[in-house]
Amino acid sequence: MSNPVLKLKDVSIYQGNSLVLSNVNVEINKGDFVYLIGRTGSGKSSFMKTLYGDLHLTEGEGHIVDYNLRTLKESEIPFLRRKLGVVFQDFKLLTDRTVNDNFLFVLQATGWKDKQAMNTRIEEVLTKVGMKTKGFKFPHELSGGEQQRVAIARALLNNPELILADEPTGNLDPQTSVEVMEVLQEINKNGNTILMATHDYALLLKYPSKTLKCDENQVYEVVQRKS
Numbered sequence: 059m060s061n062p063v064l065k066l067k068d069v070s071i072y073q074g075n076s077l078v079l080s081n082v083n084v085e086i087n088k089g090d091f092v093y094l095i096g097r098t099g100s101g102k103s104s105f106m107k108t109l110y111g112d113l114h115l116t117e118g119e120g121h122i123v124d125y126n127l128r129t130l131k132e133s134e135i136p137f138l139r140r141k142l143g144v145v146f147q148d149f150k151l152l153t154d155r156t157v158n159d160n161f162l163f164v165l166q167a168t169g170w171k172d173k174q175a176m177n178t179r180i181e182e183v184l185t186k187v188g189m190k191t192k193g194f195k196f197p198h199e200l201s202g203g204e205q206q207r208v209a210i211a212r213a214l215l216n217n218p219e220l221i222l223a224d225e226p227t228g229n230l231d232p233q234t235s236v237e238v239m240e241v242l243q244e245i246n247k248n249g250n251t252i253l254m255a256t257h258d259y260a261l262l263l264k265y266p267s268k269t270l271k272c273d274e275n276q277v278y279e280v281v282q283r284k285s
């Protein structure tokens with residue numbers, strides 16, 4: 059049976075007064091790996107922002123991990139974000155502290171109290187991305203690929219129901235992109251649901267999966283041809 063973690067029905071997305079996407083109907087089920095593609099300016103980031111509550115949904119119906127995007131209150135956004143893991147192109151790690159302290163900051167901000175449990179969780183997520191021994195490092199002491207793996211681990215801290223990755227390989231060279239993609243594939247195999255916006259068609263070909271395309275104010279599913 060389908061088990062949607064995201065359902066959009068007849069949604070329109072605006073930036074200010076301008077319509078970015080209209081009549082969007084999308085469903086993502088638990089365990090899916092879904093790409094969101096489209097040229098620059100086609101609305102991928104606006105779509106992602108709507109999902110994590112950065113852009114208010116004003117038209118249509120939107121449900122994501124138990125939240126109604128139409129009625130979402132400002133005060134609920136931090137709670138929504140705890141159920142989502144968001145990964146950005148530019149990593150967004152706090153540069154003034156180590157990886158471990160970045161993670162402690164997130165855990166404390168999301169209500170964790172037990173120091174031992176926090177340390178155990180940090181070790182678990184760093185292990186998942188192959189960075190177990192790097193927790194003592196500052197972000198500037200890590201390569202771009204390592205920083206992105208840390209950012210993915212951070213997104214996993216609260217066991218999110220859906221991971222939203224907006225161009226996660228956008229700042230990485232092709233080889234490093236593949237390494238980061240392997241990490242995303244692995245965590246998807248272990249049950250995490252992932253929506254990934256990307257420009258990188260080479261990754262799509264190497265790791266085919268359900269693909270949504272933003273084009274001419276629409277979002278539609280692209281059927282990948284098997285070669």
Ligand SMILES: Nc1ncnc2c1ncn2[C@@H]1O[C@H](COP(=O)(O)OP(=O)(O)OP(=O)(O)O)[C@@H](O)[C@H]1O
Nearest residue numbers: 073074078096097098099100101102103104105272
């Ligand atoms: N904060 C904003 N205020 C007004 N218009 C915006 C804003 N952000 C984006 N837009 C406009 O909305 C449209 C969609 O932009 P969006 O960033 O969602 O596209 P994108 O597909 O993510 O592009 P890119 O791949 O370059 O990030 C563009 O026409 C853009 O100029």
